[in-house]
Amino acid sequence: MTEFKLPSLGADMDEGKLLEWKVKPGDAVKRGQVIAVVDTSKAAVDVEVWHDGVVEELITKEGETIPVGTVMAKLSGAGEAVAVPPSAPAPAPAPKPARAKAVPPSLRKPASPAARKRAHELDVDIDKVTGTGPHGAVTLEDVEKTAKKPTPAKKPAPAAPAPAPSPAVDRQLEMRKAIGAAMSRSKREIPHYYLAETIPMHKALEHLARANEARPVTERVLMGALQLKAVALTLRQFPELNGFWRDGAFRPGAGIHVGVAISLRQGGLVAPAIHDVDERGLEDLMRALADLVKRARAGSLRSSEMSDPTITVTNLGEQGVEAVYGVIYPPQVALVGFGRIAERAWAEDGALRAAPVVTATLSGDHRASDGHRGARFLAALREQLQRPEEL
């Protein structure tokens, strides 16, 4: 006898609502078969069973909300003599068990070498992929389609009645469509202006290195977090860059919620927000950033993070570019970009020396602000980064 428990379907899931049973008592089930649909508050998720066997009893009722780990059903194991449900009046169990017995012992799931390799690269569990190749083998395309499924950019379904389990759609295509629509709207509606400023970073780097010495390795703060904090603090003096352009007028943001552009492994990007960045300590900000990146890539973002960033920061320094001139994410009115920190010849106080510098850029919405104010913002950001101890 095997107990089928509600699995955790995401790091932040602690309960789920059973929407639908896909099996009934007496049904033979195979490892990997979807037997239930559970609403995790983010999405309706197909839940698979991990043992071959026969459904003995369904315990959880449809519509019931239960904590993770609750026993939802009981199965008789593969190879076990199929028992007639012990207590409940047996609902016509006669013809099915024979079929269940005929199920051969589960072999390794057929999957092509290329599919296995790609599944490994994309961190996809091959046992969960539906195969469409010869003899039902999992192909490369099957893996790629599965990998595209958990797209975080999708708005979570409103708390409505159970959505019908959606057919497999091409999530990557949808992600590209969403990005395309937002960026086209931006370039169509927003009169962008672009500014750039070279900022010496030796003080910030030295400060960070010193501060990190006192931190355990796992809690070290990266420059990306410091830059976010500097942008947020500077924005306090420039409210016209922090907010939204709606209905022909600028609406300042309620707080400084910085959207962080995160590229996804399967392609595409999201820019969820870290809230109240200007009020957070660096360690806290670093943890929030690491957590956000992890969850963005795992596809478990919260709806608030998706909807309310008041400005976006993109950092392509790790990709090695000098500078990035971003496209503003509407309805926001500004985007700050950082390139890579590189050593350059730097003149200061009448002397020339090698110094690490970064190019910071501002893409501004000319409806909400002018280049003059944008320039002062970048200058203030530069000065802020010369006083890293305040961050």
Added chain:
Amino acid sequence: MRKISFREALREAHHEALTKDPRVFLMGEDVGKYGGSYAVSKGFLEEFGPERIRDTPLSELGFTGAGIGAALGGMRPIVEVMTVNFSLLALDQIVNTASLYRHMSGGQFSVPLVIRMATGAGRQIGAQHSHSLENWYAHIPGIKVLAPATVEDARGMLAPALADPDPVVIFEHAELYNMQGELPEPWSADIKSAMVRKPGTAVSLITYGGSLPKTLQAADMLSKDGIDAEVVDLRVLRPLDDKTIMASVAKCRRAVIVDEGWKTGSLAGELMARIVEHAFYELDAPLARVCSEEVPMPYARHMEQAALPQPEKIVAAAKGLFG
């Protein structure tokens, strides 16, 4: 560009070799008075004389050995063997002498000998004249094995084969002699690379020799069903051009080998092994092959055709690699 038959292309290549290099001569059964079993050397006896176009006794072992001796002596002999089945009588000379001389002499002697032979079935000439034993030769280090399948290769491969310092065996599929094709001007043909004859993306059909036209036909049929097949012509059976083969397999991720030899111990088997060795993680489906049925080649036409690889069988094998 001009239209020419495979036979005519071979004939021109031989004519050119005989004209350009006085060391070249042709030797074999019926190459002189009869003009060659497949009429490749028709008229040569009159043009070049019996010194250079030599009819031999029915003794493959003897005249192949004589060819080796002539090559060692500074000549550039072309030895024609009527069919690969008959060449088995000359295996000792080819395997134990020609292919070994460079090795056994510590590099002092090489054997610049070209051996041509017809291969393959489809003309109802019975089991003893119809088999495809190319892989017997592809097994032997020390020789090169060529399989021209286009008029350009028929025209172009002989010259580099004659220029090669080591023995080169050329297989001419008997079904190809009457095939017409466009000969580009200038033509070019190396004796080291495989070639993509039709680019595609969905499945790589790898073949050589007499199976090339059938495979191209199969690729056409597949394209009508929406499967974009690539056709790779091996051209050189030893040494195999792994690079081209693996590039095609890596691109298409599925492969069917088409080989007129029998399946067991075949060149197709060798190709599959290499693909698994070098491109395993690129594969998105099991490998498949279409070979001849494992029977002596039948004489009756319908049975002979049934025993051979055919476009329909290739199409079925390719489709089997998709779900």
